[in-house]
Amino acid sequence: MRRWLAVLVWAAGAFGAGPKFYDDDPLLEEPAPRDASRAVRRKLSDYYDFFHHTFATPGDRRAIPALGVNTLGDPMDGAWYERRHYWRRMSIEELQRGPIRTGPPSRSARWKVVGVKNEGVTPGFQIRDSANRLYFVKFDPLCCAEMATAADQIANKLLYALGYHVPENHIVYFTRDDLELAPGVQIEDALGRKRPVSSRDISEILLKVPRDSQGRYRATASLALPGKPLGPYRYYGTRSDDPNDTVPHEHRRDLRALHVASAWIDHDDSRAINTLDVLEDWKGVKYIKHYQLDLGSTLGSGSTKMNSARSGGEYLFAWKPAAVQFFTLGLHVPWWARAHFPNMPSVGRFESKVFDPDKWAPEYPNPAFLNRLPDDEFWMAKQIVNITDEEIRAIVRTGELSDPKAEQYLAACLIERRDKIGRAAFAKVLPLDRFRIEGGVLRWSDLAQEHGYGGVGPVQLRWHRFDNASGQATPWDAALRDWPRGYWMAELSASRRPSQRVRVYVRSDGASPRIVGVEHQWRNPAP
Amino acid sequence: MPQEPATRREAIERERDRKSAELKPETVSRPEAFLRDLKDKKLLERISYGYNGLRAAMGNMATGSGFALGPEFHREDLLGGNLTTRLTALMSTRRWLKCEGEATLPQLAGGNVVAGVHALHRNYSSVDYYGPGPDSGRGGRSTYRFEDTRVSAGGGWRVLRFVRVGGRSGYVWTNVGPGDRKGAISADRLFAEPVLPGIERQTNFTENTALLQFDWRDDPLGPKTGGNYVVQQTWYSDRVFGRYSFRRLDLDVQQYFGFFNKVRRFAFRAKAALTDVDAGQSVPFYMQPTIGGADDLRGFRAYRFSDRNAMSLTGEYRWEIFSGLDGALFADAGKVFPRRGQMNFAHLESSVGFGLRANARNRTFLRVDVGFSHEGFAVFVKFNDIFQPRPFGVSQIPLGY
Numbered sequence: 039m040r041r042w043l044a045v046l047v048w049a050a051g052a053f054g055a056g057p058k059f060y061d062d063d064p065l066l067e068e069p070a071p072r073d074a075s076r077a078v079r080r081k082l083s084d085y086y087d088f089f090h091h092t093f094a095t096p097g098d099r100r101a102i103p104a105l106g107v108n109t110l111g112d113p114m115d116g117a118w119y120e121r122r123h124y125w126r127r128m129s130i131e132e133l134q135r136g137p138i139r140t141g142p143p144s145r146s147a148r149w150k151v152v153g154v155k156n157e158g159v160t161p162g163f164q165i166r167d168s169a170n171r172l173y174f175v176k177f178d179p180l181c182c183a184e185m186a187t188a189a190d191q192i193a194n195k196l197l198y199a200l201g202y203h204v205p206e207n208h209i210v211y212f213t214r215d216d217l218e219l220a221p222g223v224q225i226e227d228a229l230g231r232k233r234p235v236s237s238r239d240i241s242e243i244l245l246k247v248p249r250d251s252q253g254r255y256r257a258t259a260s261l262a263l264p265g266k267p268l269g270p271y272r273y274y275g276t277r278s279d280d281p282n283d284t285v286p287h288e289h290r291r292d293l294r295a296l297h298v299a300s301a302w303i304d305h306d307d308s309r310a311i312n313t314l315d316v317l318e319d320w321k322g323v324k325y326i327k328h329y330q331l332d333l334g335s336t337l338g339s340g341s342t343k344m345n346s347a348r349s350g351g352e353y354l355f356a357w358k359p360a361a362v363q364f365f366t367l368g369l370h371v372p373w374w375a376r377a378h379f380p381n382m383p384s385v386g387r388f389e390s391k392v393f394d395p396d397k398w399a400p401e402y403p404n405p406a407f408l409n410r411l412p413d414d415e416f417w418m419a420k421q422i423v424n425i426t427d428e429e430i431r432a433i434v435r436t437g438e439l440s441d442p443k444a445e446q447y448l449a450a451c452l453i454e455r456r457d458k459i460g461r462a463a464f465a466k467v468l469p470l471d472r473f474r475i476e477g478g479v480l481r482w483s484d485l486a487q488e489h490g491y492g493g494v495g496p497v498q499l500r501w502h503r504f505d506n507a508s509g510q511a512t513p514w515d516a517a518l519r520d521w522p523r524g525y526w527m528a529e530l531s532a533s534r535r536p537s538q539r540v541r542v543y544v545r546s547d548g549a550s551p552r553i554v555g556v557e558h559q560w561r562n563p564a565p
Numbered sequence: 566m567p568q569e570p571a572t573r574r575e576a577i578e579r580e581r582d583r584k585s586a587e588l589k590p591e592t593v594s595r596p597e598a599f600l601r602d603l604k605d606k607k608l609l610e611r612i613s614y615g616y617n618g619l620r621a622a623m624g625n626m627a628t629g630s631g632f633a634l635g636p637e638f639h640r641e642d643l644l645g646g647n648l649t650t651r652l653t654a655l656m657s658t659r660r661w662l663k664c665e666g667e668a669t670l671p672q673l674a675g676g677n678v679v680a681g682v683h684a685l686h687r688n689y690s691s692v693d694y695y696g697p698g699p700d701s702g703r704g705g706r707s708t709y710r711f712e713d714t715r716v717s718a719g720g721g722w723r724v725l726r727f728v729r730v731g732g733r734s735g736y737v738w739t740n741v742g743p744g745d746r747k748g749a750i751s752a753d754r755l756f757a758e759p760v761l762p763g764i765e766r767q768t769n770f771t772e773n774t775a776l777l778q779f780d781w782r783d784d785p786l787g788p789k790t791g792g793n794y795v796v797q798q799t800w801y802s803d804r805v806f807g808r809y810s811f812r813r814l815d816l817d818v819q820q821y822f823g824f825f826n827k828v829r830r831f832a833f834r835a836k837a838a839l840t841d842v843d844a845g846q847s848v849p850f851y852m853q854p855t856i857g858g859a860d861d862l863r864g865f866r867a868y869r870f871s872d873r874n875a876m877s878l879t880g881e882y883r884w885e886i887f888s889g890l891d892g893a894l895f896a897d898a899g900k901v902f903p904r905r906g907q908m909n910f911a912h913l914e915s916s917v918g919f920g921l922r923a924n925a926r927n928r929t930f931l932r933v934d935v936g937f938s939h940e941g942f943a944v945f946v947k948f949n950d951i952f953q954p955r956p957f958g959v960s961q962i963p964l965g966y
Contacts, residue, residue, distance in 0.1 A: 060573040069574045072581055080591045083601035090597075108573075227642075229614050230607040238645075269591075278589045284580040347826030348888060360887040368829055368884025368892065375825040 057506045059525065059545065063554050064108040068116030068282075071325035077279040077317060079268045084311045088402055091309075092355055097274025097288035097405035104291035104414050109543070109555040111291070111417060113201075117282060117327045119292040123199040124421040130432045133425075136198040142208035143167035143259055149212070150220040154235050154243065161243045165259070166220070172262040175210075176334060177255070179342045183248035184384040184444075186334040186341050187258045188437030192448070193303045193333035195433045200299050200421050201292070203329045206261040209438050211254040214244060250440070263329065265318035270310040271328055274405040277315065280326045288405040295418035296330075297407035298463065301398035302422055302455050304350045304388060307335040308400045308407075337448065338379070338386025345387040347375060350398050373397060384444045390454035395462045412466035413558040419463030420471055422456050423489045430456070461491045467558040468494055468538040470530055475551050478519055480528055480542065494532040502527040504543060523548035537561035615639070622653050624948050628858045628867040629693060631658035647672045659746075662688040680720035683735070688712045691746035693868045697761060697850065699901050699912065701870060703940050708744025709752040709764075711851050713737060717772065731776040737801075739767045741851050756850075763849025768805040774798070782821065787927035787950075789827040793819040795954070801852070811848045814839045819952050828885040834952050836861065837876040839905050848873050856899045856914075859945035863897055864916025864938025872901035876908055881951070883922070891929075893920040897936065914938070922950075 090096055106113055113119040122128060143149055144167040152172070153164030163175040178186045187209055194204050223235040247255050271277065274288040287293055300308040312332045317324050335341040340349065351374025352359055362370050373394065379387045400407065425433075427449075434449040463469075464486040472483040480499070487493030501518050502511035504525040511527050518526065521544075528542040543555030570576040593601065603609060614620060615637075622637035635655035643650060652666045669681035691708045695701040717735025724730055741763065743751040758765050776797040782788035795817040803809040815838050822831040838854035850871065856862050857869025861877035877899030883891050898913040918936035922929045929950040936943050 056569050056576070060571070060576065062572045062574055065573045065577075069577050072585065076588070078590050080593060081601060081605070082593060083597045083604065085600040085604060086593075086597040089600075228607070229611050230605075276584075277591055278587075279591050281581050281585040281588060284577075284584050346888075347828060348885075352887075354888045356887070360890075363884065363886045364892060367894065368882075368886075371825050371829070375828045377826060379826070 058504075058509055059109055059506050059543065059554050064110045064112075065114055066108065066112075066121070068114045071117065071320055071323055072281040073323050074280045074282060074317065074326050075324035077268055077277065077315075077326055079266070081269050082272070082310055084309070087310050088354070091403045091405070092353065095403075095405075096272075097409075098286055099288075099405070099409060101409070101411065102289065103411065104289060104294055104417075106285040106290040106292065110553070111413065111556050111558070113290070113292045117325060118203070118290065119201050120203070122201045124201075124424045128199060130429060133195060133199055133429055134432055134436050136195040136436075137204050137206045138208070140171065140206055140261055142210055143171065143173050144169050145216075148216055148218040151217050151235070151240060152220045152223055154223060154225045154239055161246055163217075163240075163243070165217070173208075173259040174262065175257045175259050177247040177257050180246060180248055182339070182344060182383040182386060183250070184256065184437070184439055185344070185386045186339045187256055188384060188439050188448075189337040189339035189386070190258050190332075190334040192434055192437045193305065193336035195436055196303055196425075196452075197299065197330055197333070199425060199429075199433070200418070202296075202299075203327055204333070205263055205329060205331050208259045208261075209256065209436075210259045211250070211256050213254055214241065258334065260331075263314065263316045263318075265316040265327070268315040268317055268326060270313045271315050272310050273407075277326065280315075282325060288409050290406065291414055291417060293406035294410040294414040297398075297400075297404070297410050298395065298415050298418035298459060299422065300400060300407075301350065301393075301395045302452070302459055303333075303336045304338070304345065304398075305333065305336045306345075306349045306400045307332075307341075308404060309402070338382075338388030340386065344383075347377060347379070347387060348372075349387065350374065350393075350400075353399055353402050355402070380447060382441065382444045382447060384439050384441055385448055388448065388451055390451040390458070393455050393458060395455075395459045412463070412560050415463040416467045416469065416558060419459050420469070420485055423460035423485065425456065427453050457489075457491070460486070460489055464491055466538075467560050468497075468530065468532060468535055468540045470494070470497065470540050471556075473542050473553050473556060475544070475553065478521065478551070480544070482530070482542075495534045496532065498531050498533070500529045500531075502529065521546040521548070521551040525554075526551070622655060626655055626657055626661060626663050627689065628860070628945075629659070629691075630661040630689065633657035633661070633663070660690050662686075662690075674722075677723040678720065679722075680718075682718045683716070683733075685713070685715045687714075691744045691749070692851075693746075693749075693866065694744075694752045694850070694871065695869055696756070696871075697853075698872050698903060699870060699914075703866075703869070705755075706749055706866075707752040707755050708746040708749040709851070710740075710742035710744050712740040712742070715772070719774070721776070727779055727781045729776075729778045729780065731774075731778070733772070733774040735772045736804075737770040737772050739763075739769065739849070739851065741767050741849075759847070761850045762847040763809060763851055766806070767849070767851075768803045768809050770801040770809075771804060773800045773802075782819075783823075784927060787924065787929065788819075788821045788832075788952075789823040789830055790821050792821065793817070803846075808846060809849050809852075810846045811840050811842045811852070813852075814841075817954065830881075830883045832879075832881045832883060832952065834879045835876070836879075837908065838874065839908065840873045841905060854901070856901060858943075859934065859947050860951065861897055862899050862914055862916050862938065863895065863918050863934050863936025863945060864943060865914065865936070865940055866943060869940075870899075870901040870914065872903050874903070874905055874908065875899065875901045878913075879951070886921075889924055891922040891924060893922060893932075893934075894918075895920065895934070895936075918942075 108114050147168035149165040149167055151163050152166050155162045165173050165175055191209055194207050198204050224232045225235045225239055226232055276283040314329045314331050315326050318327045338345050377389045377392045379389055430452050431449045434445055439445040469485040470482045471485055474481050484493045501514040503514050504511050504527040506525045523546055526544040530540040539559045541557045544551045545554045618638050618640040620637055623634050626633040633655040637653040639651045641649045650668045655663045664686045667683045671679050689711045692711045694707050694709055696705045715735055715737045717733050719733025721729055721731035743753055753764055756764055778795045780793045782791035782793050797815040799813045801811050818835045820833045840848045853871050853873055854875035855868040855871040856875045856877050857865035858867030879897045881893050881895040883893045886892050896917045898915045900913050916936045916938035920934035923931040932947050934945045
């Protein structure tokens with residue numbers, strides 16, 4: 039019994055002492071941000087990030103409910119997140135447009151190259167168009183035309199639909215003649231020495247870039263974010279110079295649940311280096327907005343080459359799997375090594391048959407991902423399964439893959455991975471959501487049934503009168519029709535899922551009841 | 566006592582109040598700043614590149630040399646990247662000396678043609694020698710000094726995607742003297758002509774080489790599938806005595822089979838060096854192929870067997886332990902033999918063992934092999950891949966591929 043009790047993990051209230059609900063709950067938007075204009079730019083080390091996360095345990099690893107959410111369990115619209123497709127169905131056009139508000143670089147004049155990166159494995163340009171807009175231009179590797187640019191485009195649109203802040207990216211095609219070198223541009227050589235860029239440097243970079251059948255170069259043009267870049271955010275702790283950043287990142291629901299979204303799109307590069315804090319303006323106040331970026335290493339792409347088969351399967355290093363491999367002489371074959379990948383250079387290595395959302399892992403441990411609980415996974419999974427087959431295909435089309443088979447394959451993989459995520463996450467908590475009161479009666483949707491994953495069966499409902507100050511719930515056996523003034527708690531359970539419940543809180547002013555809180559509860563299975 | 570907040574907004578604002586009272590600039594720890602600067606300021610690259618191309622070089626001498634260190638001048642940016650040069654002088658802990666210079670034009674014909682000149686001087690003071698033929702005994706180890714100076718010019722042409730031809734012509738000055746390894750007898754005190762051709766007097770050669778290569782490895786610097794097949798013929802002509810002219814045929818067949826998405830691999834290599842001479846000619850012992858050591862028979866000491874011909878077979882099973890480390894189980898077989906007609910699978914010496922390969926960007930930069938044979942075991946720590954193109958013995962320069 040003790041052991042059994044020891045593994046009971048019931049979600050608790052997210053807000054600690056004081057009343058469970060305030061009058062303004064649920065808050066859908068973060069309060070207006072405070073001025074963060076004194077925040078300074080700082081750069082992190084990706085080497086350190088790897089070693090620190092691989093061999094140490096940064097952040098708070100307690101299994102506590104997610105923070106940074108309202109009483110419905112949703113992150114509030116603001117600097118980190120925005121409730122989008124799940125809450126307000128976006129049209130196909132909106133999904134395809136994603137974060138695009140400005141448009142691709144203007145073609146009314148040649149693009150001015152104002153920055154060049156030639157060394158290293160990811161060459162690229164910075165260009166300004168005739169409207170003086172700055173874009174970062176990145177390419178596909180020679181091995182795999184369309185792969186990285188398509189992956190970036192598709193992942194960018196999917197993460198946008200899921201509510202994350204992402205930059206405005208475009209696929210562009212151009213020739214050498216479309217570029218002209220701006221005066222005074224410098225380039226760093228392999229030793230970090232700067233020298234003026236020559237026209238030949240531009241041509242040399244383009245030698246490393248595949249061309250299409252019309253001789254054009256294809257690239258991702260990413261519009262510079264509208265503010266001052268401050269460097270990446272970490273997946274633990276808070277920014278010490280941001281008054282609005284009060285919730286430890288490792289406990290933010292949007293970051294914990296990003297694990298599920300990352301698994302979907304195989305964003306194994308989901309680490310600090312691929313995020314960016316930007317000092318932006320909101321009604322005259324400078325605040326820090328948090329972006330996901332550099333998504334060219336998603337789906338089957340490893341940016342500069344195809345993804346490795348290991349991608350998403352295992353950390354780059356972990357003691358236990360390494361020991362298993364060492365002592366079994368490799369006779370133990372990891373699950374991910376059995377995957378079959380099609381010979382499609384524009385797709386890279388992406389598949390759905392052996393994909394297992396519960397086993398998926400980024401390149402190295404991510405504190406927020408490790409802190410995720412079943413309700414975090416459910417929160418993201420419900421958004422992912424809400425994206426229909428047709429919508430996925432429409433988003434995949436924004437990758438502008440020239441091979442229709444590659445496009446079909448990619449969409450089919452995303453659909454199958456989506457369904458695996460739904461099945462896995464909906465098995466861990468009662469997949470009941472979209473609570474509403476219709477005609478004075480509490481209604482909900484069984485998402486597992488709705489999406490064809492097998493419903494939870496008959497749901498039992500028990501009402502309680504809820505004391506908001508003390509948190510005490512008293513069973514209420516009478517029928518709730520006229521909604522007396524006060525707080526009410528509905529406890530939903532299903533006989534097929536005895537260890538899972540959902541609590542729905544309703545506040546009534548005596549006339550119009552309103553749902554103010556939702557909590558998914560579960561009990562871990564015996565170890 | 567502050568009052569309880571009345572609204573959620575107020576509760577959040579209080580958290581912000583608390584945070585605002587302790588705002589401070591974002592910083593990174595000193596270890597993180599160090600690692601960040603290491604990358605951003607390209608410190609490793611600068612150390613590797615040196616001062617205007619002048620840097621320290623390590624290793625890359627020969628098995629048995631001990632640790633080698635010396636200055637190197639290396640530039641890849643001359644003529645806009647169309648000319649690379651390298652000048653190296655290495656001295657090892659066993660006082661072996663190697664000086665080398667080369668200039669290469671790597672970008673001719675769009676990178677399909679390579680041409681260059683090469684000069685080399687080596688003075689290896691204590692190369693092991695166990696006696697001629699396959700029946701030499703482990704206890705018969707002696708030592709000799711090997712010196713050579715070479716100049717050559719050559720080039721390669723990628724005829725087709727997988728096919729390359731090449732050639733090289735040069736001149737070789739050789740010298741052999743008493744070895745100075747402590748506790749080991751000098752070879753010249755054990756052997757004399759004609760048992761050991763070239764032990765009493767050394768000659769100079771012209772050296773002409775032709776090469777044909779078919780290479781379809783997926784990644785030549787870290788292959789996981791595909792193959793590499795090379796035939797190289799070299800003509801050595803004695804320019805002093807007219808007694809030591811010979812021909813040497815090098816064959817190298819490598820085959821890689823990757824499975825389970827290439828995280829498991831079988832790698833095989835068959836290698837042979839065959840010499841032949843016209844009547845009245847012989848192959849100097851110091852130009853004869855040897856086997857044993859880190860590259861072929863890993864259960865035996867370096868240069869353990871020597872004769873006019875040699876062959877070796879190596880098979881490795883490699884598996885990924887984690888993304889930066891592979892394990893390997895291997896079996897080697899090989900022999901030396903006086904006549905070409907004895908090239909068969911009879912009387913092979915063999916060894917088995919295990920190893921670890923540390924990789925970065927799919928390149929092996931460090932390997933540790935432990936080989937076992939009926940003569941005991943040997944441990945090798947090498948900063949290279951086992952199947953890199955290295956010829957048998959110390960006398961040859963790397964094959965032209």
